[in-house]
Amino acid sequence: MNFTFSDEQILIRDMAERFFRDNYGLDVRRKHQALPGGFCRETWARFADMGWLALGIPEDLGGIGGGTVDMAILMEAMGGGLAVEPFLATVVLGGTLIRDGARPDIQADLLPRLAAGELHLSFAYSEAQSRYDLNDVRTRAKADGSGFVLDGAKTVALHAGTVDKIAVTARTSGGERDDGGITIFLVDADAPGLTVTDYPTVDGLRAGDVALDGVRVDAEAVLGAVDGGLPLAEAAIDRAAALVSAEAAGLMAALTRDTVAFLKERKQFGRPLGDFQALQHRATEMYMDTELTRSLAYMAAVRQDGDDRPAARRAASQAKAKAGQAGRLIGQEAVQLHGGMGVTDEMPVGHYFKRLTLIDHSFGDRAHHLDRLADMA
Known part of the structure; x- marks a missing residue:
């Protein structure tokens, strides 16, 4: 390609x-x-x-x-x-x-x-018990006249405290873990009965827990089909997984660049650290994993715009699994090669590593996507 x-x-x-x-x-x-x-x-x-x-x-x-x-x-x-x-x-x-x-x-x-x-928008799909399973939904939406009434709770909705509308997954029929019976609603953030607990995340961004207590919405708030919202949610999450893998590649490239520059400047035993072959090998591994992540991320991005949904899911999982593995390795190597300074708040290294760590745990971590790839094999 x-x-x-x-x-x-x-x-x-x-x-x-x-x-x-x-x-x-x-x-x-x-x-x-x-x-x-x-x-x-x-x-x-x-x-x-x-x-x-x-x-x-x-x-x-x-x-x-x-x-x-x-x-x-x-x-x-x-x-x-x-x-x-x-x-x-x-x-x-x-x-x-x-x-x-x-x-x-x-x-x-x-x-x-x-x-x-x-x-400004947010997507509230995660619940306390659901982990990465999009079909695990306890939040309920009951038909009420021409609309619906939503009750339940969502966790870690990105930037939910500052948005105008929140897309919410809720169960309109079926059991808690059924694939069918899930509907997505676009809810005004200031709707009566909706409250958001806003907080910072460890990577410096923000998220919020969303509580819904008798929140009424009209039928026009439905995104996709009633009872058929799961494929829509899965496609959006797969796209997000592909794109945060590209973001991870940018983070890894910055970490590799800064680490190589530090190795060239910092001297030990009268020589730049970069002269030591063992450290050159470690920097090379960082570069190689960055390039592998970038390639898989762009392959996943290409697949998201195609008509083959299984191929899009597979590519998203491949990219996300690699981003998780490589992000951990490159972040740890960058911190170690910078010495004690690598974990201080004054240097960007630790901030890059924190964001990479949160990316790994967003939209399915490495283990989740490896399991999904095994299921699709």
Whole structure:
């Protein structure tokens, strides 16, 4: 398969890398984290001005009409820049669900607002007992007249404390772990009966636990089909898994770059550390695992836009499993090769490693995806 970028994709890559190199560093990241919601709305508006929020939206709905590969290019640059803005929650998860599951009139209303940076979204699919199983849903939605009433609780919904709408999986029929009977609802974040407990995550981003107590929604809030929401959720999560694998590749590349630079500068026994062959071998392993992760991430991105859903699921799991394994190895090597300084808050190394650790535990960790690959074999 040809992985050569088009001229437009090269432009996206160069623009994104230049933006984060010139405008985003560890000090800027800390300032953004301290702002309300844990990110900078001025930076978010610049994302919109550069067309990044419109990448996955069709042109007739105010978007650019790009594909998952275009978004992977951007996510890789965001990884290298340690961005804290809610691109994953709003554009990747929320935007995908609306694009693929909302009624045409809802799409026409919401997607242009998303592209303009005026709409923030979250996807609340995880529950305390569910781990990574999307079909394990206790939250209930009961039909009530022309709408539904939702009751239940969701955990670790990305940026849920600062969004306008939250997509929620709820069971409209069947048992707790049935594949059928799951419906996705797009709920206003300020709906009566909905509360969010907002908190920071260990990687410097934010998430929230969502409680639903008699939350009423209209029938138009349904994304996809009633009782048939699981395939829609799975496709969105697979896409997210592919894209955070690309983000992980950006994080690994930054860790490898910074570690090699440190080995060239730091001297021991009168020689740069980089002169020692054993350390050269370790740096080479870091580079090789970064490239393997990048290749699998872009293969997964390509597959997400195809019609072969089993192939898309398989590619997403391959990329995510590799990202988990490589992220752990590269993060540990970077910390060790930097010595004691590698774990201090003053250096970016530890921040990269924390984000890689959270990526491994998002949308299924390495063990989960290896099990899924075995089941698909």
